Amino acid sequence: MKRLMVNMYRPNSQHIPVVEPPNGFHVRWFQAGDEATWARIEQQAGEFATETAAMERFSRDFPDVGVLADRCLFVENARGEAVGTATAMSGTLDGRHMGRLGWVAVTPAYQGYGLGKWVVSLAMQRIAKSYEEMYLTTQTTSDRAVGIYLHYGFQPFPYGADDKEAWALLAKALGREIALQFG
Template sequence: MEEIPDLNIFMMCPSINREALTDLPEGFHVRNLRKEELDIWMAMPFDDPETAKEYKPFMEDFFHTTYGGQDELFFEKTLVVCDKYGEPVATCLLWKAYGRFSTIHWFKVLPSYEGKGIGRALLSIIMKDLKQEDYPVYLHTQPGSYRAIKLYSDFGFDLLSGDRFGSRKNELEESLAILEKCMPKQEFYKLKITEAPEDFKEALESVTTVQF
């Protein structure tokens, strides 16, 4: 398969589909990220050590821009799924971007652990106890994450239409053409598109940093 470009996709969950919730498979457990594991966390989004090394300055900048001054809260919010040896194999956190919007950050399952139900269970843990005032929940992703997009859709996330959110162009139309090729047709046609709320669009007009 040809390389899939990193285009911007934005999604929003107005309310959870509780039928999507599952438990962790046997042999895995969830806990908070530990301070001494920050470098491990920074490398987890990338599938090989060289790419992780290349993007480490980006991850450090994102960490300081988004979580700086709230380190304790970051480690409290960041969950990792561990195997039977206690090694992190997946991570995710829910964060109030710009202090206003609930957003999913850095949802990742290591490739060798994909297909075991870990990602669905982790997203279940993140979202199952959210209160009504925590919604809607937003996230940013790319068409290369089409398996995750299917999962997000199961939980109730819709694709957001609109030209631009903050400093980033919304590249939904280009992404849809890619998703149609990559996703099973029955899953692609389940995707829903909705207009972003006005308060979300207006709030992002004035931001100068990327926090989700």
């Protein structure tokens, strides 16, 4: 599928789904030295060609790792290996400062266990402690994640010239109609 970027927006932080952890998995928050763990997961999930590229992006996006202790979570399997991540961030959308769900990833060997639904729910709950509104940026190649985001109350939000094409691709991939409420 063609990779196009899309924004999604959730106008409130009410009624966030609570998801039980899948058996054998637990969550922990970012600790000093987890930069490489994050980079490995994001690279394995296909966000970056190399772990080096992921580390460079991590350094740009998170110059102060001290803020990640209660914002970046990791899912670990029963052996204590980190296999998924999500980050409760903040940012500006349409001129408004709000919560931002970012860098959701699960390594391919652990996809299909419900970990994505769980980490999205946990990160949204963290965002809701500080913000009423939230948004995220993703891509058409993450159609399974977009399905989760839609189910959790996010809706398409204008991003750019490719919006109509991007959402048409996602609607086809998800086998459902997606209402666009912009231009």
